[in-house]
Amino acid sequence: MKIWTPPKGSKIVFEIGCLTGVPSDVLRKGNADKWAEAPRRAFCKEFNRKFERYRHDTIPLSDARWPEMLDWIEDLTKRGEGGVGRGSGNGLGIWWMEAPKPKPTDRTAWFPLCTGRNEIRSPNRSPNARHFVRREPGRNTWGFVLLASAEFKNAVDTAGLTGLAFLPLADWDGWWQVWATKPLGRGLDHPLVDPEKLVARADPDQPILEPRRRGEPCAWIRYLREDAQITSPTIARLVALGDDQWCRIAGPHRVVREHLPQTDFAYSQWTYEEDHPPDWVGRRFRDICCNHRAREALIDAGVMKPSHFTTPILTIPETDADTEVLDRTIKHPLPLPVFTAEEAAAEAKRRASIRSAPTPKRTTPPKSAAALLATLNARIDDGYPPWTPLRDHGRQHKKFRGSRFFVSLPDALKQLTDVLPVELEVRGDDEDEEPEFELELSPPHHPTWLEQDAPHDDPEHPSPHDIVFAQTGCGDWFAIRSTDPAMPTDARVTWWDHETFTPRDQWPDVATFIAYLLEIADRTQ
Numbered sequence: 001m002k003i004w005t006p007p008k009g010s011k012i013v014f015e016i017g018c019l020t021g022v023p024s025d026v027l028r029k030g031n032a033d034k035w036a037e038a039p040r041r042a043f044c045k046e047f048n049r050k051f052e053r054y055r056h057d058t059i060p061l062s063d064a065r066w067p068e069m070l071d072w073i074e075d076l077t078k079r080g081e082g083g084v085g086r087g088s089g090n091g092l093g094i095w096w097m098e099a100p101k102p103k104p105t106d107r108t109a110w111f112p113l114c115t116g117r118n119e120i121r122s123p124n125r126s127p128n129a130r131h132f133v134r135r136e137p138g139r140n141t142w143g144f145v146l147l148a149s150a151e152f153k154n155a156v157d158t159a160g161l162t163g164l165a166f167l168p169l170a171d172w173d174g175w176w177q178v179w180a181t182k183p184l185g186r187g188l189d190h191p192l193v194d195p196e197k198l199v200a201r202a203d204p205d206q207p208i209l210e211p212r213r214r215g216e217p218c219a220w221i222r223y224l225r226e227d228a229q230i231t232s233p234t235i236a237r238l239v240a241l242g243d244d245q246w247c248r249i250a251g252p253h254r255v256v257r258e259h260l261p262q263t264d265f266a267y268s269q270w271t272y273e274e275d276h277p278p279d280w281v282g283r284r285f286r287d288i289c290c291n292h293r294a295r296e297a298l299i300d301a302g303v304m305k306p307s308h309f310t311t312p313i314l315t316i317p318e319t320d321a322d323t324e325v326l327d328r329t330i331k332h333p334l335p336l337p338v339f340t341a342e343e344a345a346a347e348a349k350r351r352a353s354i355r356s357a358p359t360p361k362r363t364t365p366p367k368s369a370a371a372l373l374a375t376l377n378a379r380i381d382d383g384y385p386p387w388t389p390l391r392d393h394g395r396q397h398k399k400f401r402g403s404r405f406f407v408s409l410p411d412a413l414k415q416l417t418d419v420l421p422v423e424l425e426v427r428g429d430d431e432d433e434e435p436e437f438e439l440e441l442s443p444p445h446h447p448t449w450l451e452q453d454a455p456h457d458d459p460e461h462p463s464p465h466d467i468v469f470a471q472t473g474c475g476d477w478f479a480i481r482s483t484d485p486a487m488p489t490d491a492r493v494t495w496w497d498h499e500t501f502t503p504r505d506q507w508p509d510v511a512t513f514i515a516y517l518l519e520i521a522d523r524t525q
Contacts, residue, residue: 163263
């Protein structure tokens with residue numbers, strides 16, 4: 001029997017709501033979400049709670065009201081009005097237990113480096129001025145690479161930190177591809193995980209191959225040991241209530257101290273399936289983590305902030321391991337780094353040949369609307385335009401200018417309207433990959449898909465009062481803010497991500513944005 005007690009300070013994150021019993025006419029009217037909110041509103045009123053973002057609530061496991069709250073949820077479920085669920089009417093439950101996070105002051109812990117939410121798209125514009133970023137080879141392409149600035153590399157070299165390797169990029173100055181050369185180790189499973197269930201019930205499309213096996217810090221209900229005895233009555237009742245596909249007991253990522261590399265940096269979190277072929281940009285994705293010494297050195301050098309590291313990884317002595325020590329029992333070699341030494345040498349040679357090859361001389365695009373208009377008109381008149389201008393598409397041109405929001409655009413954008421690209425697509429060497437950049441003009445409009453009560457002046461989130469003038473094939477959009485201080489003459493242009501609702505890129509004014517389009521269009525000629 002495996003007796004398990006939740007760590008002190010644990011919290012429960014959960015969701016309440018369901019569409020069960022919603023009349024069909026309500027579904028047709030599109031008011032189902034309001035109907036599904038009823039259980040949440042009732043719970044909040046009953047227990048004086050407020051659900052957080054994504055309709056979740058977080059309550060300490062030590063809260064004395066848990067028995068009463070679980071009685072309420074069970075009664076709601078029996079009446080068929082909802083439950084701890086996904087809000088989809090199929091009875092699926094969402095809840096998870098969060099163990100207390102290790103403290104950043106733990107000198108034995110390791111710390112994963114975080115790139116932030118957005119990838120870098122220009123060597124001169126790092127998201128939020130970060131020195132450790134990610135770069136994707138194309139939109140929605142799995143397999144981004146990790147980059148470090150020259151300042152980051154200098155900080156590592158100056159502090160004498162070990163375990164990182166750097167390669168200069170073939171196309172950008174000032175940035176280096178970076179990876180860790182040694183693995184952190186396989187780590188430990190959560191004490192409640194049944195290893196046989198974990199392997200047997202893995203996704204058929206992503207089987208867990210034994211050489212790739214690593215510790216699973218999350219005990220999903222479907223992987224729980226049969227002999228598990230959970231001492232917390234609250235957790236035991238939640239396990240009985242929740243759906244085994246969505247509910248879990250999360251613990252910290254743990255590794256065994258005796259199997260750590262003798263370096264300051266290491267990699268972990270490789271995929272369960274085999275790595276992709278060598279011609280795949282992200283064929284071996286590995287994260288990067290560092291020890292306490294390296295973390296302090298990077299922060300002191302100003303190239304990382306404390307918030308640029310995610311939840312620390314615990315290291316424990318092998319004698320304290322309460323599950324199978326995978327580093328000892330699995331005899332296969334650990335997965336390789338992003339590049340072996342031989343592969344890195346070959347890749348460095350390949351990139352050097354690209355950098356030394358003659359490149360066509362390019363002129364820097366002008367950075368004012370009037371100068372850009374003159375340049376684009378001259379190129380169009382001379383017969384070598386960088387794109388098909390909007391004025392050559394009568395119907396689209398009429399729709400764009402005829403939009404009731406056209407008058408609300410900044411003067412600089414209205415001035416350049418006739419020569420804007422109807423569409424622009426930039427691809428890499430592989431035509432089968434997703435575009436590196438794409439844009440398609442659309443008649444100016446408000447982003448009606450946003451909630452109307454969303455903040456109107458938050459620079460990190462879109463506003464329903466923004467004016468959208470272009471979109472991408474995947475649903476991203478380009479917009480200006482009507483309250484921009486530079487209006488009505490100019491405005492900042494923001495590329496918004498349709499999944500995260502955060503900026504993917506930003507340009508300080510319209511001319512800089514159009515100059516960027518001209519630059520990347522010329523780069524592909």
